[in-house]
Amino acid sequence: MTVPGAEQLLNLWERHHAAHPLRRALALLEAAWPQADALAWAQVPVGVRDAWLLRLFEELFGPQLRTVADCPRCGERLEADFLAADIRSREPAPPAQPLHWQGAGCSAAYRLPTTEDLLQAAAAGADAKRALLRRCIVQARQGRRTIAPEALPDDAAAGIADAMAAADPDADVRLGLSCPACGHAWRLGFDIVAYFWGELSDWARRTLAEVDRLARAYGWSEQEILRLSPTRRQLYLELLRA
Template sequence: MTPAMNAVTAERLLRAWEAALDERSVRRGAALLAGCLARSTDSVAAWSLTERDAGLFDLRAELFGTEATGLASCPACGDELEVTLDLSALRPGSAGPADRQAPEDQAVAARTPNSDDLLAAAEQPDEEAALAVLVARCVEPGAVPRQLARQALSARLAEVDIQLQLDCGSCGAAFQVPFDIAAFLLREVDAWARRLLRDVHVLASAYGWTERAILGMDARRRHLYIDLIEAGA
């Protein structure tokens, strides 16, 4: 079960963002979540992607709410669509990091990969080698035909493969686009962090306040002070 998400302070989120920047791309989502939960990145990287993504959806709801907007390009006509998402409807169910069982219609037991599994796969020279590593790490060892092992892994990967069903308003084409909550939230937090650091610079330069004091203010008060500075008051 994903731990409950308590209020995340600006300082904690900023530290989590910095920690995520220091990680390889496939572990950044785990690092961001770990920092906000006051856990180690290694511990969260061991969670299944299902559980990690559930935690990231919860974190996004805590930080920015459950509604989000984004852009998608129609593959048929090239027009850009503005998409409004209800992220609460996309949140996956939570599965434990050690979960390993066979679906009813399969005889091969496999677990959903975690961030460290993806890191091991990313270090391989090609897709075939990466897939072999995932199978070796995530499928129950034994005398299993390669095709069945890969099917078992694919069934687990499908649990975290979110595809948005979209219709182009210009040409009427129906198409799918993938949605990655880790990449999406990291972009949002990156933009937030850079705005916040600009605010810290402006307020520290104008008033001589410390970073800690500025981060301890709520956003409304920071913005009011910045409005006064920009107005020349």
């Protein structure tokens, strides 16, 4: 892993702030593991991608994460802190593929969805789930007859989707939450792609504000300020506040 420095991170954030969230994820991975470009990262299973993103997040921002949610029963706002280790299910290595599913009078060989699959399926709009299955099912059969993936009955399609999720658990992380006000317990989905970019955006804006203040006070260039360690930047900012 090559942990991006402050200047590289700011440049990445600026270039991709208007990009599709999945494109942002690929850019982050490419920056940290440049031996594989964005096209290569787009071909790995989603859960593997997210496990590597979580590892990069820890290197940049530490192991602590926080979520804010409203209780679906009483509306109470609650915050929950957790560690990256709490949601990491395994080492980021893809299972052997293709995988196989059987049920509801049908069978299928399939592979796990990738970022490229999600991007292409999203273009299908309301038919995104079926479009994703069409891309990921290698072969489908109903009884002894080979059929097109889109011809699978709804219950078979749902069964395959559930099997995909079970085979790639890091692609669908759920946090167990309990409301202190009413005692209601539920599971909340956690999206490392959105969370990572949100934290990166907050960091970028804080860093630019620090650069602005130090540049005004000392006449340093942005590049000179970003080359300072975070600790040294904070010490200079404390001197300005004194």
